[in-house]
Amino acid sequence: MKIITMGEIMLRLSTPGNSRITQSNEFDVVYGGGEANVAVSLANYGHDAYFVTKLPQHEVGQAAVNALRQVGVHTDYITRGGERVGIYFLETGASMRASKVIYDRSHSAIAEASEDDFDFDTIMKDADWFHWSGITPAISDTAAKLVEKACIAAKKNKVTVSVDLNFRKKLWSKEKAQSIMKPLMAYVDVCIGNEEDAELCLGFKPTANVEKGETGAEGYYEIFKEMKETFNFKIVTSTLRESYSANHNGWKALLYDGERFYESKRYDIEPIIDRVGGGDSFSGGMIHGLLTKESKQEALEFAVAASALKHTIPGDFNLVSEAEVEALCQGDTTGRVQR
């Protein structure tokens, strides 16, 4: 299927092993970013995934394009131009030392892109799905405008729209977020986001303390219902992360479709190899699940298994096949060598 995602792909510079930025004289280089990561998941599951962004003509921009092509994402709708590829620095924590991200993404090509850079009608033509996240409208006012234009074109072309709320406090305040995100919800069919996102992006009152790891599924019933009713979403879904340490998390997910409340299997993830992109891999799995699985429960199980696997793979991208995710859904978590 033709699936569109739009946003920013960044150069990620991470220190090898668990070194701190101040003690490293080399950086591992990958490229990634919320919506790009979703596109990669979908390409891995066999879809025609297109990532929409703007990237400079220079070699760093080209390297980002190549990273997407390598994993089979279509880059036809990427506009070339602008000055910068956004960058983020990543230091991988351990035990009680958290991983640390330093963003250096201001003034990137996509943050400074204008509406003329994209022909959304062409992009959305014959598309089956359009996915974006709350990061994109947060990076600049012009980017927020792009999201709106894309949503309008999507709806005009009868494309299903999903959003991952993904609040980023370094990018905007909750007041700014709500003023932009709420109107955009009118275009959204599938809303992905936890309580904290719901509160900060959409203004819902919190009902559980996620920081404390109180992630009982029940706490979500009320808010999911409210979200669905307020914005007329078809589906509301979220992962629930239990953070025991930088290396050890619990992981499951919930979905509400207005009729039933679905809860997935829970995974104990230890060790975590790389949790960046964990949420994006859930979005990718969810879109694939909703498009191809027979039931919502199956879609949810696929999404949560896919994202559990992501935590074991270095880099932002979830480099797993549909067959590998299915095998995990079937229950093989023993980690026996596959010969």
Added chain:
Amino acid sequence: MKIITMGEIMLRLSTPGNSRITQSNEFDVVYGGGEANVAVSLANYGHDAYFVTKLPQHEVGQAAVNALRQVGVHTDYITRGGERVGIYFLETGASMRASKVIYDRSHSAIAEASEDDFDFDTIMKDADWFHWSGITPAISDTAAKLVEKACIAAKKNKVTVSVDLNFRKKLWSKEKAQSIMKPLMAYVDVCIGNEEDAELCLGFKPTANVEKGETGAEGYYEIFKEMKETFNFKIVTSTLRESYSANHNGWKALLYDGERFYESKRYDIEPIIDRVGGGDSFSGGMIHGLLTKESKQEALEFAVAASALKHTIPGDFNLVSEAEVEALCQGDTTGRVQR
């Protein structure tokens, strides 16, 4: 003591860290393979270990020879010739993502070796022990023939013979395996292999579900007795692996000598650094134990401690000394820094 092992040594190409094969632009290079790994263990414990195989003249073949020489294995009985060194690719998993092995070993020099390549009477002369595994007869019909010839020569020279059943489903069917392995059992004194191997290589009916981790020692009583009686083994022994995840296993072992059923201490191994060669290090420890320890219990404890340590060492080879294994047998599992 002079100890002979025969089989294939392969070039192992593994991705650094937990990278997937599709995301790695370098491979770590070591050499290893079932019976070669056993030889290495025995050389480390001070024996004159000889590895018998065939390897090409070219540099890759030479590198395999060098890898054995480096750790003190005698390479005098390695025939040079043929085209290929067998290869296997290894991707190290994490948590619920299993490690993955891709074999590219067809047409290797040893798989295509003929009986003329080896003078087994010379090889077995004055030898104390001959060890082989079920992998060797599986790689080709000519290799199976080589095993038979070697066993005959061993028996003629009154050499003790051990086998590690080691069924490999990518190499042969259970029907083919049984048709070749059963007759070879006539030469075997010490049989190493778990229930699954016993079923697939020798046709015994399963009594426990190893996949499910039901590895209670009792389940093995019956089958060990049957194995001993059917094939007149002097000793039957096996490891019991409990697979919790790719990084966390339980590990113990059992031995039956017709009189008593011995059960070893159990080790909790976390994290696992490299579990490839875990079974081989058990075989190596067992041969050393049976040759040098006063009791079967001590032999078993040595073997299981040796193989527990193997899981903490990168590569196929178990690079530990007898003193290090003994220290673990004595009970120091605290991992305190040794200064």
Added chain:
Amino acid sequence: MKIITMGEIMLRLSTPGNSRITQSNEFDVVYGGGEANVAVSLANYGHDAYFVTKLPQHEVGQAAVNALRQVGVHTDYITRGGERVGIYFLETGASMRASKVIYDRSHSAIAEASEDDFDFDTIMKDADWFHWSGITPAISDTAAKLVEKACIAAKKNKVTVSVDLNFRKKLWSKEKAQSIMKPLMAYVDVCIGNEEDAELCLGFKPTANVEKGETGAEGYYEIFKEMKETFNFKIVTSTLRESYSANHNGWKALLYDGERFYESKRYDIEPIIDRVGGGDSFSGGMIHGLLTKESKQEALEFAVAASALKHTIPGDFNLVSEAEVEALCQGDTTGRVQR
């Protein structure tokens, strides 16, 4: 333009720096092979380059596909199946020590592919150019058959055909080569190959001693004319390499179109970073030149400049843009930092 190349893409395992295979415990990993390298050049120059081959389903096969996608080569016509990705080991020499290649490519998926694996009429439909090399028919009899089928389909679809003769003594004898190559020349419009290739693949009598570096262009006049007349080529072209050491070569090229004999500028290449794929980058540059440049001289200059640059880039692929090649054609060889 739509350009088709067909052949084998291999996993290349090279030792870092100038280490020998016997002293290295890691290999750098890239993927490459004659016709794949040509496709990459053409993708870099903006063409729709399609590489035709067969690759296993497993991760190593997928990594080869990804390597092509990363640089923009279309992989739609790659059939998945078979057991092996061909491998070559590379040791980079220095000074008087030559680089060394060990091939381990027998039984690869493409070597064992059958005609049913490809639909050449679809592949050649609307194509502008089809390029193959003398390596492909040499890897197996079935592969030779594939080349013939592809040539027939190309001609049926009025596609220009080029060949790089590329004799490989490890793959076939000159007698075998001639028996297969000569008939295939009937389909060829543009023939790329030096005197040695002409002798070994096509049976022309040598007129100069290339080994000794006697690469005077005049020596080529006679043989190019003969080649053109015998096989009715439209163009005959070749590079001339002067080998001073593993690190220092002279490099130029010649072209004959039946009317004029063209000779390119000569480049002094020192140091050579990686000369593997040097000839392929010439083929890629030549095809691009003949398709887009106004004169044969310009085409030749583009091809030789492109391939000179290849010698400065690690890996098989010539990762340069058209603009970079043009800049070198314009004469900037000073190597001043471009800020």
Added chain:
Amino acid sequence: MKIITMGEIMLRLSTPGNSRITQSNEFDVVYGGGEANVAVSLANYGHDAYFVTKLPQHEVGQAAVNALRQVGVHTDYITRGGERVGIYFLETGASMRASKVIYDRSHSAIAEASEDDFDFDTIMKDADWFHWSGITPAISDTAAKLVEKACIAAKKNKVTVSVDLNFRKKLWSKEKAQSIMKPLMAYVDVCIGNEEDAELCLGFKPTANVEKGETGAEGYYEIFKEMKETFNFKIVTSTLRESYSANHNGWKALLYDGERFYESKRYDIEPIIDRVGGGDSFSGGMIHGLLTKESKQEALEFAVAASALKHTIPGDFNLVSEAEVEALCQGDTTGRVQR
């Protein structure tokens, strides 16, 4: 504040990952050593930390100086001369395989330094604190003399003196240790050391079996009181390590000031990235805590949190800021990504 530490800084050569020394062809290079590590912690917390030692003029000596300067330690009081920089080799264990340290530190510049190499009155002038450890007097008789001279100058300048007892059995016997350490205790205000150190360096009778992990705080009450009374320390403090494996430790600390017995929060550290320097980071945190915190409990909590964090950082140095330690003291151990 001006803080002086004195001792040896060594070149540390460690194998990458969990490789054994016999299988590694590269070593990671850092510089470190007990008292140098303490100086680094103090510089990180904003103090003017001076490290006193002697280092050769050559590049390896210079690299040690540079390593200290990089993290802001003042090197003004380092005397240049002598032949060797002490070396230690480190092999990082895993699970039940302990990390292993091989010392090659005899004949280092500081071990052979004489009293003329340092002007302790200048060094101690206006200093607020002087810290040394039991390693320094153990490396040579002249070094023991240097410690005494430094202590005398410290007391003359009214500088607070702390010691980390740190018994090293490879460097001296307990008889030798006691004959030198006991008289030096006359200068000490703050004594850091566990039961084992107290026994071996100072001759106190053991009351608990630390090896067995019986680290109940109560066992320390008696011995801390005795230590305080015998040597008139102002403060006695110690960490308590529970060693479950090379990767998993429990960690807390105790402090006695003659009035109250303080016990810190307990940290569960898993995985341990690098435990070398764990004790030193406790000393550094303790000195900072005692100099700047309002209560002894806060000082103790700062010290134990700082040293828990150290276990997650590669190298000897504890590269954390005061803010990061404080955040952990405040209780955030979830390891959530900090964006």
Added chain:
Amino acid sequence: MKIITMGEIMLRLSTPGNSRITQSNEFDVVYGGGEANVAVSLANYGHDAYFVTKLPQHEVGQAAVNALRQVGVHTDYITRGGERVGIYFLETGASMRASKVIYDRSHSAIAEASEDDFDFDTIMKDADWFHWSGITPAISDTAAKLVEKACIAAKKNKVTVSVDLNFRKKLWSKEKAQSIMKPLMAYVDVCIGNEEDAELCLGFKPTANVEKGETGAEGYYEIFKEMKETFNFKIVTSTLRESYSANHNGWKALLYDGERFYESKRYDIEPIIDRVGGGDSFSGGMIHGLLTKESKQEALEFAVAASALKHTIPGDFNLVSEAEVEALCQGDTTGRVQR
């Protein structure tokens, strides 16, 4: 002596070996920048070198501070704040392929610093020399203002001022450059810059074609005289680079003091390991030479030898001691191993 330099220190991300940016999955990390590089040279020669800039509080900013401290540069006058550390990407060329620099330095902390960030009177107090380059005023208008303020304070404190003209066409036009640089020349005693810089920054008419490598010293006589007269410089000096390839340059330098025209020895540099910072190392050597050598010829020889050595050292910084430079001045260019 107290020497001040002011400007930007950037994070440099370079590909290992000769890889292109599009093919690298790791970057080597160093920190460097024109005036910082000069400070490093001066610290190496034993001076109290202070680098003045603004850097963010975060870890990347701290890493830049640490890089300076490591080599002994004083960082007391570095203001912390702002958002970004400027970045440049470096791809190292070979033979006719030029090295390539991609700047990503807009909006860096120093580019957005204000006059309030620095107390130039304190900075210049008791200073002996102040050095800046044409890059600093080019990065932003506020930075240009900072340079002016610094120059005024320098002159007020009777500090010798040197400039390296260093025109960067990516940062400003020659019109803009001249409008800002010409007035600043009033404060300058020592002007470093080649013909091209003189033309672009100061508006002098070119007399030689540097691109073509016509670097005969005579061509410089006229322009140096003009420069001295127009701006009343005490000394005008420049390097002359002959670019044969990315790996092979000729290197010498000229100096004019109003009385005599000095020309240095010429160095043939092959291979070039890293030519970034070559000019800066000349400035550093020149300042040291003018401050400490008996004659201008000696100063010039020291500067050109220092900068020739820089070309053999990876990174921006010229990590050589005064003794090493002197040894080269004395004429040992044989490269014999120093044991």
Added chain:
Amino acid sequence: MKIITMGEIMLRLSTPGNSRITQSNEFDVVYGGGEANVAVSLANYGHDAYFVTKLPQHEVGQAAVNALRQVGVHTDYITRGGERVGIYFLETGASMRASKVIYDRSHSAIAEASEDDFDFDTIMKDADWFHWSGITPAISDTAAKLVEKACIAAKKNKVTVSVDLNFRKKLWSKEKAQSIMKPLMAYVDVCIGNEEDAELCLGFKPTANVEKGETGAEGYYEIFKEMKETFNFKIVTSTLRESYSANHNGWKALLYDGERFYESKRYDIEPIIDRVGGGDSFSGGMIHGLLTKESKQEALEFAVAASALKHTIPGDFNLVSEAEVEALCQGDTTGRVQR
């Protein structure tokens, strides 16, 4: 043939690429040393080469043993014990920057070994050749004594003795050298050493200025004759190195047998990958040549070709086969890829 060499094998720590020791955070690890390097060459040429030394029991000592075993050197006569493995640090220069070696070899196990550590009669029994160098008696007085004992045993067993004079100014003065070396010459049949060695070790008056590269063969005639007559050598031989830069040397060799003066072909070596061990590889080639070639000229050509190749191989050991040396002797210096 059975060939004995005796001396020290050291841990070599070198910076990657051309990094300086002060800027490297990893060291490449190999093991090497004059006489060990000779043994390796001889093992490569098919001899039974035994290296005699003393090495500590610990892992670093074991790694040195393994390094020898890997390349096929017999380690049966290595005594285990002592404290240290000697170390040398290596920084690889470039262009006019010389490579730099820092020795840290005092107090090594072999330097402190006693005569009781070796049974020279067993060692020399049935041996064909014994080789040592001037480094061994220089490392300690006891080591000098060992050399004498070994020489006496060699002569008793009618073993040919060769010496490489190899003066090391860091290890002893020329007075000390001569007092020890001169008496030892009584046992020597083949003397390897250039003019400088002859002067410093044996007291001959210099006749050429090697530093200046005046290495005309004629200058050696006189001194070789004198050496032969004075000490009754059977053969005197030496390499002649022309040092143009750290990367570019000329290389040839001379031999005098009392009858004729032989001069080898000259090699131009550029680039030099690693020149450490160049002289040792000449000694190894010479011993092999004298033992197996028909003429002295062939022996000399073999030795000089072998050592030319060594300059292209990283590490101390000359990892080339006899066939590769022969191919170079036959004149193929073009460096064409060997496929």
